[in-house]
Amino acid sequence: MKKLNLTATVLTVAAVGLCLVLGVFCGINTTLLMSRIVIMALFALSLNIQTGYAGLGNLGHALYFGLGSYGVLIFVSKFGQPLYLAIPATILILTLVSAAVGFLMLQSDDKMSFLFLSFGVCLLVYTAFAKWAWVGNKTGLTFNVRPQALNDPRNCFMLILLVTAVCAALMYLLTKTPFTAALKGSRENETRMVFLGVNIKRLRLVAYVISSFFGVIAGVLYAIMNNGAYITSIDTSMALEAMMMCLIGGGATFLGPVLGAVIVTLVRNFLPTVTNLDSVIFGVMVILCCYFLPDGITAPNGRPAALVRRVAGRLRKSGSDSEKVR
Amino acid sequence: MEKKIAVKTENLCKSFGAVQAVRDVSLTVEEGQMQAIIGPNGAGKTTCMDLIVNKTPLSSGKVFLFGEDITGMKPYKIAKRGLNKCFQISQLFPALTCCQNVQIALIQKLGKTFGLRPVPKDYLRDECAAELARVGMEHLLDETAAYLSYGDQRRLEIAITLALEPKVLLLDEPTAGVARAEGYSIMDMVRRLNQEEGYTILFIEHDMNIVFNYSDIISVMDHGQLVASDTPARIKENEFVKQAYLGGAA
Amino acid sequence: MNLSTYVVPLITGVASGLILYLSAAGMNLMISGLGVINFGQGAFFVLGAGVCLIVGKATGSLLQGMAAGTLVTFFLGGLLELSLRPVVGKKMELTLMITMGIAYILDDIFEIVWGSSVQTLAIPVWLRGLVTVGSFQIPKYYLFIIGAALLIGLAFWIVFEKTRLGMRFRAIISNRDMVEALGVNVHLSYMMMFMIGIALSGFAGALNLPISGFTATGAMGAFGAIVPILVIGGLGNIQGTLPSAVFIGVLSAVAALFLPKLYNLVPTVVMVLVIMIKPQGLFTRKER
Numbered sequence: 015m016k017k018l019n020l021t022a023t024v025l026t027v028a029a030v031g032l033c034l035v036l037g038v039f040c041g042i043n044t045t046l047l048m049s050r051i052v053i054m055a056l057f058a059l060s061l062n063i064q065t066g067y068a069g070l071g072n073l074g075h076a077l078y079f080g081l082g083s084y085g086v087l088i089f090v091s092k093f094g095q096p097l098y099l100a101i102p103a104t105i106l107i108l109t110l111v112s113a114a115v116g117f118l119m120l121q122s123d124d125k126m127s128f129l130f131l132s133f134g135v136c137l138l139v140y141t142a143f144a145k146w147a148w149v150g151n152k153t154g155l156t157f158n159v160r161p162q163a164l165n166d167p168r169n170c171f172m173l174i175l176l177v178t179a180v181c182a183a184l185m186y187l188l189t190k191t192p193f194t195a196a197l198k199g200s201r202e203n204e205t206r207m208v209f210l211g212v213n214i215k216r217l218r219l220v221a222y223v224i225s226s227f228f229g230v231i232a233g234v235l236y237a238i239m240n241n242g243a244y245i246t247s248i249d250t251s252m253a254l255e256a257m258m259m260c261l262i263g264g265g266a267t268f269l270g271p272v273l274g275a276v277i278v279t280l281v282r283n284f285l286p287t288v289t290n291l292d293s294v295i296f297g298v299m300v301i302l303c304c305y306f307l308p309d310g311i312t313a314p315n316g317r318p319a320a321l322v323r324r325v326a327g328r329l330r331k332s333g334s335d336s337e338k339v340r
Numbered sequence: 341m342e343k344k345i346a347v348k349t350e351n352l353c354k355s356f357g358a359v360q361a362v363r364d365v366s367l368t369v370e371e372g373q374m375q376a377i378i379g380p381n382g383a384g385k386t387t388c389m390d391l392i393v394n395k396t397p398l399s400s401g402k403v404f405l406f407g408e409d410i411t412g413m414k415p416y417k418i419a420k421r422g423l424n425k426c427f428q429i430s431q432l433f434p435a436l437t438c439c440q441n442v443q444i445a446l447i448q449k450l451g452k453t454f455g456l457r458p459v460p461k462d463y464l465r466d467e468c469a470a471e472l473a474r475v476g477m478e479h480l481l482d483e484t485a486a487y488l489s490y491g492d493q494r495r496l497e498i499a500i501t502l503a504l505e506p507k508v509l510l511l512d513e514p515t516a517g518v519a520r521a522e523g524y525s526i527m528d529m530v531r532r533l534n535q536e537e538g539y540t541i542l543f544i545e546h547d548m549n550i551v552f553n554y555s556d557i558i559s560v561m562d563h564g565q566l567v568a569s570d571t572p573a574r575i576k577e578n579e580f581v582k583q584a585y586l587g588g589a590a
Numbered sequence: 591m592n593l594s595t596y597v598v599p600l601i602t603g604v605a606s607g608l609i610l611y612l613s614a615a616g617m618n619l620m621i622s623g624l625g626v627i628n629f630g631q632g633a634f635f636v637l638g639a640g641v642c643l644i645v646g647k648a649t650g651s652l653l654q655g656m657a658a659g660t661l662v663t664f665f666l667g668g669l670l671e672l673s674l675r676p677v678v679g680k681k682m683e684l685t686l687m688i689t690m691g692i693a694y695i696l697d698d699i700f701e702i703v704w705g706s707s708v709q710t711l712a713i714p715v716w717l718r719g720l721v722t723v724g725s726f727q728i729p730k731y732y733l734f735i736i737g738a739a740l741l742i743g744l745a746f747w748i749v750f751e752k753t754r755l756g757m758r759f760r761a762i763i764s765n766r767d768m769v770e771a772l773g774v775n776v777h778l779s780y781m782m783m784f785m786i787g788i789a790l791s792g793f794a795g796a797l798n799l800p801i802s803g804f805t806a807t808g809a810m811g812a813f814g815a816i817v818p819i820l821v822i823g824g825l826g827n828i829q830g831t832l833p834s835a836v837f838i839g840v841l842s843a844v845a846a847l848f849l850p851k852l853y854n855l856v857p858t859v860v861m862v863l864v865i866m867i868k869p870q871g872l873f874t875r876k877e878r
Contacts, residue, residue, distance in 0.1 A: 071683045118862065122869030126627060126682065127825055131865060134817045138858040141814075145851060190458035192447040199444040202433035209393065209431070210448045210504060211420035220454060250810060254690055261687060290702065297694035304684045304691070305676050 030179065037171040045167045047283060049174050053235050054279045056178040058259035058271035059185055060228030065257060066265025067194055068221045069201030071129045073253045074136030078226045080248030081108055082233020084149060087243040091157035105230050112226035116219045123215065133250060140248045154244035159237060174235050181228050186268055188224065197221055255282065262303050264310020273311060344371040344406065346508045346540040347423065352391055352401035361387045363564040369508070374534045374541040376551045379561035385544045386428060388561065389510050393418055393425045422507030426514065430497040434486035438477060438496055441485050442468040445503035475499045475529060491518040495526065511543035515550060523547065527554045597726045599843040605732040607839015608739035609794045614816040615746065615831045616790030622763045622826035623783040626674060629689040631791050632813030633696040634663050638792030639799040640704055646711045655711065656796040663792025667785035693809055700806035710803035735797055742793065743832060759783060818857035822864045824871025833873045
C-alpha cells in the first residue's frame with residue numbers, strides 16, 4: 015500500500031514540475047496554453063465533486079465560472095474597486111448565490127430534473143447577459159484588472175498554478191472526509207441513504223456549494239489571465255466541455271478530471287486550426303469515449319488501467335529478473 | 341409493568357387508484373416485542389410496512405412512533421428517529437466494500453455525515469468489523485457488496501441497519517431467497533438481538549416454521565386488512581386465519 | 591386596452607407554443623419510455639427545417655419539404671436509437687454525452703452544407719395572407735400551424751391511447767423491466783419511440799421554417815426553448831406537454847408586448863418559479 019502512495023506522489027510532483035517547465039520556459043504561446051489548461055483542470059476538478067462523487071450530472075457549472083470572471087471585471091471596472099477586494103467579494107457573493115440556486119434546483123429530488131434545471135438556469139443567465147449592454151452583450155468586458163507584476167504571462171501562470179495546486183489539495187482533502195463517503199453513498203444508492211436517515215437534499219446542496227466555490231475561483235483566475243470576462247464562459251457548451259472533461263478523464267480517481275481537462279483543452283485548441291470539421295471530430299471523439307471508455311480513461315476497471323497494470327507488472331518482473339542474475 | 345408501545349398505526353389505508361392495497365390497518369407493536377406479519381401474497385404486508393416508514397405516502401390513517409405522530413413525516417426524518425427498515429430487495433451500496441457500506445451507516449449514527457475534517461483511510465474500520473461480526477460476516481470486510489452471495493447481501497443489509505442502533509427494526513422477508521439453514525441462522529441472530537439487546541422487531545415472513553418459532557405476536561393480513569393479531573398459539577386456533585391462510589392445517 | 595391588439599399575438603403565441611409542443615412531446619416520449627434526455631432534439635429540429643428548405647426549394651412545394659424533413663428525421667431517429675444501445679442502462683450522463691456529441695456533429699454539418707446565413711422558404715401562395723375571423727385579421731399560416739400541430743397531436747394521442755403499439759409504449763413507460771421480462775420485443779418499440787420522438791421535432795422544425803428561417807447555429811436555441819416547457823409540464827409527463835407548451839407560447843407572446851427586449855427570458859423565469867412552488871411541474875397529475 016505504501017509503495018503505491020509513493021508512486022502517486024512521485025507522479026504528481028513530476029506532473030507539477032512538468033507543468034512548471036512548460037509554463038515558464040517554453041515560449042509565450044505555451045505559457046498561455048498551459049495557463050488555460052491549468053484553469054480548466056481546476057474547473058473540472060470542481061465539477062467532479064458533483065459529477066463524480068455526488069453522481070449529479072450538471073450542465074450549468076459554467077455559470078459560476080463565467081460569473082466569477084464577470085464578477086471580478088464588474089467590481090474593478092464598474093465599481094472601481096481594487097482587485098484584492100473584488101476577488102473575495104466575487105467569491106463570497108457567488109458562493110451565497112450558489113446556495114440559493116442549488117437549494118431551488120434540488121427541490122425536485124430527481125437527478126434528471128437537476129440536470130435539466132442546471133442547463134436551464136445557465137442558459138437563462140447566458141441569454142440575459144448576451145442582451146445586457148452593461149456587461150458588454152456578446153463581447154463581454156475588458157479591463158485591466160491585473161496588477162503590474164502579473165503582466166508577464168509567466169508570473170501569471172505561476173500564480174494560476176499555485177492557486178490551482180492549493181485548491182486541488184483542498185479538494186483532495188475533501189475526498190478523505192466522512193462527508194464524501196456519505197456523498198458517494200448517495201450516489202450509489204439514494205434510497206438506502208434516505209432510510210439511513212440522511213437528508214439527501216442538504217448533502218447534495220453542500221456538495222453543490224463547495225463545487226461552485228471552486229468553480230468561481232477558476233473563473234476569477236481566468237479573468238486575471240485574460241483581463242476580461244467573456245460570454246463564452248457562461249456558454250452551455252463550456253459547461254458541456256467541463257462534463258466531458260470529467261467523463262473522459264474518469265470521475266473515479268481524483269486526477270481523472272485533470273487528465274480530461276488536458277485532453278479536451280488541447281483538442282479544442284488545436285483542432286480548429288487544422289480542420290473545419292472540428293466539432294464533428296470532437297463529437298465523434300465524445301461518442302467513441304462513451305462506448306469504449308464509459309468510466310473514463312483513469313477508471314480502475316477500465317482497459318487503460320488494465321494496460322498500465324500489465325506494463326507495470328512486466329517492468330517489475332524484469333526488475334526482479336535482473337536481480338536474480340546478480 | 342406498563343410496556344411502552346413502540347409503533348402504532350391507526351386505520352392505515354392506501355389506495356392505488358381503484359385498488360385498495362391496505363384497508364383500515366390498526367397495528368400495535370410493543371417495545372421489545374418481536375412481531376411477525378403474515379398473509380398470502382398481495383395481502384398488503386410490504387405496502388403496510390412502506391406506509392409505516394413513509395416510503396409510500398399513505399392515503400389516510402396515522403402512524404405513531406413511541407407516542408409521537410410521525411404520519412406524513414419525511415422518510416429520512418423517520419429513519420433518524422430510530423425506525424429503520426430492511427428492504428425486500430437489499431438496498432446496499434453495490435460498488436463499495438462491506439466495510440465501506442457499514443462505515444456510511446456508522447458515520448450517520450455518529451452524526452458525521454456532514455463532517456468536513458479529513459479522516460484516515462481506516463476510519464472506523466474496527467467498528468465496521470464489529471458490526472459485521474454481529475451478522476457473522478467479519479471475514480467479508482473488504483469484499484465488494486455487489487459480489488456477495490444473496491444471503492450475505494441480506495445479512496449486510498441487516499448489518500447496515502443495525503449499525504444505526506435503531507429503536508425499531510422492520511424486516512421485509514429477511515429469509516426470502518435464502519437456504520433454509522441460513523434463514524434459521526439469520527433469524528437466530530435477530531432473535532438474539534431482540535432478547536438480549538431489547539430490539540423491537542417487526543418482520544414480514546412467509547416461512548411458517550420461522551414465524552411460529554420466532555415471534556411473540558403474529559399479525560395476519562389478508563386483502564389489505566388486519567385479520568388477527570395474537571400470540572402464535574391462539575393464531576393457530578383462529579378459525580378465520582385457518583380459513584384464509586393456513587388452509588385448515590397449520 | 592384594445593382587445594384586438596391581443597388577439598394576433600395570442601394566436602402567434604399559441605402557434606409557436608404548439609410548434610415547440612411537438613418537439614417537447616417527442617422529447618417526453620423518449621424520456622419517459624427510454625429514460626433518455628436527448629440533447630440533440632434541437633439539432634433535429636434544425637435538421638427538419640434544413641431538409642425542408644432544400645426539398646422545398648427543389649420541388650417548389652412547402653408541404654413536400656415538410657414531409658421530407660419529417661421522414662429524414664424519422665429514419666435518423668432509428669440510427670440514433672441504435673447508437674445509444676451500447677450505453678442503455680449505464681449511467682445517464684453517457685446517453686447525454688452521446689446525444690450532445692451528435693448535436694455537435696450536426697452543428698458542423700449544418701454550417702458546411704447550409705452555410706451560416708439565415709435562409710428561409712416562402713410560404714406557399716395558398717397559405718399566405720390573412721383570414722378574417724370575426725373582426726380580427728389572423729395570418730393564415732399561423733392557423734395552418736395550429737391546425738397541423740393539433741392534428742399531429744391528435745394522431746399521436748390516438749396511436750398512444752387506442753392502438754396496440756401505443757399500449758406497448760404505455761406499458762414500457764410504466765414498467766420497462768417488466769415488459770422486457772415478459773419477452774416482448776421491446777427493441778422494436780424502443781426504436782419506434784425514438785423515431786417518432788425525433789420525427790416530431792423534425793416536423794416542428796419544418797413547420798417553423800417559413801416563420802423563423804433556417805439558422806445553422808440554431809440547435810441549442812431550439813433545445814433551450816423547450817426546456818421550460820418540459821420542466822413546467824413535468825419531465826417525462828407526456829400528458830402535460832400540450833398545456834405547458836400552450837401556456838409558454840401565450841406567455842411569451844404576451845410578454846413580448848410588454849417587454850420587447852427581454853420577453854424570451856420570461857419562460858425561464860417562470861420555470862424557476864415553478865420549481866420553487868411545484869418541482870414536479872404544474873401540469874402533472876401523477877401521484878408521487
